[in-house]
Amino acid sequence: MRTFLSLKKPEGLAIAFIIFYSIALGFQVREGNRTLFGKLTLAALFPLLKVSEMSIKVFKEGFEAYLWQRDNALKSEVLLKENLVLKGEINLLKPLKEENIKLKSLLNVPFLEEKKFNVARSLISYGTPFTRSVLLSFDEGCLVEEKSAVLDQFGVVGRIEEVSGTKARVLLLVDPSSSIGVTDLRSGVSGVALGNGKNLFAKYITNEADVIEGDIFVTSGQDDVFPYGMPVGRAVSVSDGGDYMKKIIIAPFAAMESLSYVLILPKVE
Amino acid sequence: MIKHKVIQFLLFLAAVSIQMLLVPLIGENFFLVNALLCLSIIFSLKETRIESLVWSFFLGGLTDLLLFQHIGYYGISFVISSYILGFLSQKMVIGGFFPILLIACLSFILVVLISICLMVIFQGRVDVTILITPFFLGLLITPVATLAFEFIYKNAEKFVIRK
Incomplete structure (x- = not known):
């Protein structure tokens, strides 16, 4: 308090200023040439200089640490934002990737050879346990007509029953009201396959016909809907059905339960 | 009071401008000429003694900065010179052409000597x-410049009072 009051006097203030500049000078000439007076001044001011130097050092280090911390915090904030954006992009890309894989698999279907087709997306599968339909959505430019064949990458799915705008209803092969002409790929025996809700029943094949379990059935091309040679399913059970006819159960190749994208073939003329 | 401070500040700006721009231009040998x-x-x-000391402290440090030397040589000399001048002006009234010229000469000599000693x-x-x-x-120009500054300061003060 007394020191503070003495600063209000010109003498006190002048001395304070002179001391201040002396310290500053001592500090500045420390590393330069030292005279006897300079050394004496330095010796007298050494503790003060040391404290000042240390405090400056601590302040500098603290300030540098603060800057480092601030810079890193800013960087981490930016990285966090970038990370969030990238995560979002990845989440957006995931379904696209899956979609791409599915579409690629459709492109590589061997049995289509060079046939033209449209691609549609399955929106919803509906029906009772014995009536099975799927609603499709397709692009505006696609020419989709009723009675067109619908396939997935494994085989025949069904036929289009109804078209409305860019939507179409597909009657699945396994629907009890569906029927399709089939041929045994091994023996060439033909028949008609009807849906039973889950599988297909091949009808009109006599007991003498050469059909065994494991035979692959393809479309016969006689029903004016499906062209010849589209895979339908595999015979899982062959038995005597009475009336001189075989009872053949065919498991469809098409993944009826998990349809995502399907191919629509142009209507057979 | 605010206007008084404004005059001080304007004079300060003028002195700094002269010291920074004009003095280096007129020649290398004029580096001891000191507008500050x-x-x-x-x-x-x-001014009052306290105020003049504070100004001298500040102006001395600034002179050191402008001359690119260790800060303190002119700082200490300015403070000592200001203290002595303040003490003298308290004891007697210093005004007029020759007394100010003489005081400026002596102050210049004192400041240079103290700086060299330091x-x-x-x-x-x-x-x-x-x-x-x-x-x-410097001994020739600084007192003349002091007279010029004193003239401006005196007239500016008159103007402030008249307003």
Whole structure:
């Protein structure tokens, strides 16, 4: 308090200023040439200089640490934002990737050879346990007509029953009201396959016909809907059905339960 | 009071401009000419002792900065000079052409001598021979500049009072 009051006097203030500049000078000439007076001044001011130097050092280090911390915090904030954006992009890309894989698999279907087709997306599968339909959505430019064949990458799915705008209803092969002409790929025996809700029943094949379990059935091309040679399913059970006819159960190749994208073939003329 | 401070500030700006722009332009030998010292002398004669000391402290440090040397040589000399001038102006009224000229000359000599002494104390030997011409040039110009500053300051004060 007394020191503070003495600063209000010109003498006190002048001395304070002179001391201040002396310290500053001592500090500045420390590393330069030292005279006897300079050394004496330095010796007298050494503790003060040391404290000042240390405090400056601590302040500098603290300030540098603060800057480092601030810079890193800013960087981490930016990285966090970038990370969030990238995560979002990845989440957006995931379904696209899956979609791409599915579409690629459709492109590589061997049995289509060079046939033209449209691609549609399955929106919803509906029906009772014995009536099975799927609603499709397709692009505006696609020419989709009723009675067109619908396939997935494994085989025949069904036929289009109804078209409305860019939507179409597909009657699945396994629907009890569906029927399709089939041929045994091994023996060439033909028949008609009807849906039973889950599988297909091949009808009109006599007991003498050469059909065994494991035979692959393809479309016969006689029903004016499906062209010849589209895979339908595999015979899982062959038995005597009475009336001189075989009872053949065919498991469809098409993944009826998990349809995502399907191919629509142009209507057979 | 605010207007008074404004005059001080404008004079300060003028002195800094002269010191920074004009003095280096007129020649190497004029480096001891000190417009800031002129201002310090005027403030020491016209203002209160505390205020003049604060101004001298600040102006001295600034002179050191402008001359790119260790800060403190001119700082200490300005403070000592201002203290002595303040003490004198308290005891007697210093005004008029010749007294101010004389005071400015003496202040200049005092400031230069103290600075040289401090340089010797802190840095060892100083080559005084290179300072002879600048010293006489400074001794010639600085008091004249002080008179000019004093004239401006006096008239500006009158203007403030009239307003």
